[in-house]
Amino acid sequence: MPKRALITGITGQDGSYLAELLLRKGYEVHGLIRRASTFNTSRVDHLYVDPHDPSAKLFLHYGDLSDGSRLVTLLADIRPQEVYNLAAQSHVRVSFDEPEHTADTTGMGTVRLLEAVRLAGIETKFYQASSSEMFGATPPPQNEETPFYPRSPYGAAKVYSYWITKNYREAYGMYAVNGILFNHESPRRGETFVTRKITRAVAAIKAGQQEHVYMGNLDAVRDWGYAAEYVEGMWRMLQADEPDDFVLATGGNYTVRDFLHIAFDHAGLNWEDHVKFDERYLRPTEVDALVGDSSKAEMKLGWKATIHTPDLARLMVNADIEALKHAGRSWIDTVDLDCWKA
């Protein structure tokens, strides 16, 4: 019998890479998706096989982290050996606009899922998508021992999820772990996160379809890794002998300005000619610097990032230039809308 995994947030960046990885490893993969009035499965469509086909290994189920009873029935039905909780309202800037919704999804959603595991009476390993945003104002380098000091409703909700995951491990002997992941990006990154916003803008400017991009704080320091590598670390955390919490990071430190420079330069453009400031992209409280120390993951899981920020920026620029060539006018319309998005 193949192993069964349930992924919440399967339609997101990480969920899609994790689903690919688990399918490659022979798992039967179940994903929680939200009912929406438009299709929201574009990141996993290439993996989908009609469930009537005997070769189907990926199954999608409607549900939401705000709906606890649905989570119980789903878990009792699927009986997965591994649960990856990747679903969240994951945008830090948006969490200031929607603090209550963020707390409900990114915080309470985790305890609903942990309770659902308990109530369904199943033995499963549980992965919680914790975040470097929990370190917030505590200066780098940050590792598993670094105190938390969240600086946003998102960061605060993730701190709750971290502790409730740890509590279920200690209280009920559950195999439940926190992966404390630093920023990780890819061509599948959501369009309003800073890296993807930049690489899409580079592609559109290079193609002569846009002249400027509006940005916020360029001094923030981040440790940007490649998402496809980070999902391997998630999986390894659930294969260890004992449940434990791990940081995944590259250890590199770059400012948003550095990322702009690398991305524009790769397309033969000077970023200073194209970037304008707009205060709407500032956050009421900013996280100045996140740089991870993932030596524990390297020692105990044999996990180490191999793609560092400059190569990642170039890889994303290349992908967005290609995507633009194939997408035509409708894609450009969405770029123009970026000016009012977070």
Ligand code: NDP
């Ligand atoms: P995305 O924003 O790309 O994906 C978020 C996913 O959560 C989507 O599938 C979304 O569904 C789903 N979701 C949102 N709200 C709900 C809800 N109420 N019920 C069910 N599903 C919901 O995030 P990433 O893939 O980048 O990140 C994955 C996880 O890792 C998130 O928890 C994030 O906070 C965390 N994280 C991410 C890091 C990063 O750098 N990427 C770093 C550290 C932690 P839909 O498609 O319908 O919107």
Ligand code: GDR
């Ligand atoms: P972050 O990612 O907040 O680190 O959270 P984001 O890419 O949104 O911001 C990174 C830094 O860039 C600065 N910035 C801008 N950000 C956006 N989005 N748009 C802009 O125009 C802009 N200009 C400057 C921000 O101020 C910030 O300092 C991500 C998410 O994936 C979280 O879910 C995850 O937990 C953390 O990474 C680790």
